[in-house]
Amino acid sequence: MPRTGAVLPKPRGPLSEALVAALVGTPAGSADVEVAAIDVRPGNPEDGALSLWMLYELSYRGYAEVDDRLEFDPELVRLRRRLEDDLERQLRARWPGRPAEAAESGFAEALFTMVEADDGPSLARFVQREATADQAIELLQCRSLYHLKESDPVALTLPRLPTASRAALAELQYDEYGGGRPEHLHAHLFAEGLATLGLETTEGSYVDQAPLEVLEQNNAMSLFGLNRRLRGASVGHLAAFEATSSLPCRKMSQGLERLGFPEAIRAYYDEHVEADAVHEQIAARMICEPLIEAEPEIEDDVWFGAWACLDLESRVARHLLERWGVVA
Amino acid sequence: MSTPDVVICPGGPLLLRGEHVIADDDGTEHTTTRPVTAICRCGKSATKPWCDGTHKVIPEKNRP
Numbered sequence: 001m002p003r004t005g006a007v008l009p010k011p012r013g014p015l016s017e018a019l020v021a022a023l024v025g026t027p028a029g030s031a032d033v034e035v036a037a038i039d040v041r042p043g044n045p046e047d048g049a050l051s052l053w054m055l056y057e058l059s060y061r062g063y064a065e066v067d068d069r070l071e072f073d074p075e076l077v078r079l080r081r082r083l084e085d086d087l088e089r090q091l092r093a094r095w096p097g098r099p100a101e102a103a104e105s106g107f108a109e110a111l112f113t114m115v116e117a118d119d120g121p122s123l124a125r126f127v128q129r130e131a132t133a134d135q136a137i138e139l140l141q142c143r144s145l146y147h148l149k150e151s152d153p154v155a156l157t158l159p160r161l162p163t164a165s166r167a168a169l170a171e172l173q174y175d176e177y178g179g180g181r182p183e184h185l186h187a188h189l190f191a192e193g194l195a196t197l198g199l200e201t202t203e204g205s206y207v208d209q210a211p212l213e214v215l216e217q218n219n220a221m222s223l224f225g226l227n228r229r230l231r232g233a234s235v236g237h238l239a240a241f242e243a244t245s246s247l248p249c250r251k252m253s254q255g256l257e258r259l260g261f262p263e264a265i266r267a268y269y270d271e272h273v274e275a276d277a278v279h280e281q282i283a284a285r286m287i288c289e290p291l292i293e294a295e296p297e298i299e300d301d302v303w304f305g306a307w308a309c310l311d312l313e314s315r316v317a318r319h320l321l322e323r324w325g326v327v328a
Numbered sequence: 329m330s331t332p333d334v335v336i337c338p339g340g341p342l343l344l345r346g347e348h349v350i351a352d353d354d355g356t357e358h359t360t361t362r363p364v365t366a367i368c369r370c371g372k373s374a375t376k377p378w379c380d381g382t383h384k385v386i387p388e389k390n391r392p
Contacts, residue, residue, distance in 0.1 A: 109338070112339075112384070116384065167331075171363050171364060172364075174363050175362050175363055175364075179361075179362065179363065246380055246381030247380075247381045247382075247384065247385065250374075250380065250381075273375065273380050273381070274366075274375060274378050274379075274380060275362070276381070277341065277366045277378070277379040277380055277381045278341075278343065278362060278364050278365060278366040278379070280381070281335075281337050281340060281341065281343055281366060282343075282364060285335070285337065
């Protein structure tokens with residue numbers, strides 16, 4: 001039977017090399033085969049991040065060449081756990097903690113204040129004003145890692161939420177997933193935009209170009225979405241993501257228009273100007289606030305996830321802007 | 329538990345759940361297309377009657 005799924009990325013060090021070998025070396029359809037111990041440390045941060053990204057992909061759409069049962073292979077789960085613990089430790093070490101105003105104004109107002117105060121560099125503003133067509137294409141390729149599975153990581157959080165938050169997240173995701181119309185599904189809109197530019201639309205097509213910062217940004221969403229204990233961080237991340245979307249998407253659309261890019265890719269961003277003006281309110285007020293009310297012990301995690309979203313995006317922006325010779 | 333279908337967001341839009349027809353300033357009618365729609369209250373949206381997040385970049389005293 002022909003298998004679907006993405007192509008495995010090129011290894012970036014000893015661990016990802018060993019992982020690719022293990023993934024393709026395990027014969028498909030043999031139920032009793034387990035991956036042999038992988039006792040290799042990442043040779044560099046990209047090696048570790050790429051390995052974790054590959055393991056997470058087993059839980060989304062898998063790979064054409066890899067047996068789907070390996071998603072829960074004991075050795076691969078152990079490796080995933082090791083790598084995601086490293087990522088979580090790094091993030092928590094950088095996290096400055098819950099903002100002071102959170103106690104007075106409630107989550108939604110404090111979140112919008114935190115987002116407003118965020119002074120990270122903006123890729124959208126750069127695209128709006130001065131990016132070249134090549135730079136804009138490179139950014140779209142980096143974004144494709146997430147946009148082609150837009151909203152999928154937080155969908156994994158849905159069954160782990162209390163009643164009010166669960167209903168609100170389902171309502172938000174119904175919109176993300178096209179309101180019952182595949183042609184309106186956000187990931188599909190992005191794929192259509194890529195296609196009109198002659199770019200690849202298969203998930204993971206551009207992972208070989210993705211810098212460490214983009215891999216980590218994607219891995220953090222999967223870390224939060226796949227671990228029930230991090231449900232607070234998952235919806236906190238969502239709230240910050242939505243709250244930093246409407247205005248930047250307007251700038252992206254204007255920049256792509258300035259560059260003469262086709263309507264289909266601008267339509268993706270235009271859709272998000274409007275959709276995310278709704279979603280930011282739903283995420284902050286109807287998903288996060290009721291979750292914090294029902295499970296106050298995880299409020300810190302909600303803030304941790306929101307902070308991680310801003311932090312990881314500013315690292316992506318700084319990396320790309322520096323590489324393009326722009327003073328961020 | 330009873331969930332309101334109209335929610336006023338402090339400093340931001342009005343959220344409307346379900347399908348509605350909105351008449352804008354000129355009387356032109358717009359039909360909602362999302363499960364929940366954000367209606368501009370600050371008057372500065374470029375996509376009125378829908379909210380586009382512009383309330384966040386106007387001075388706080390001018391926000392609804």
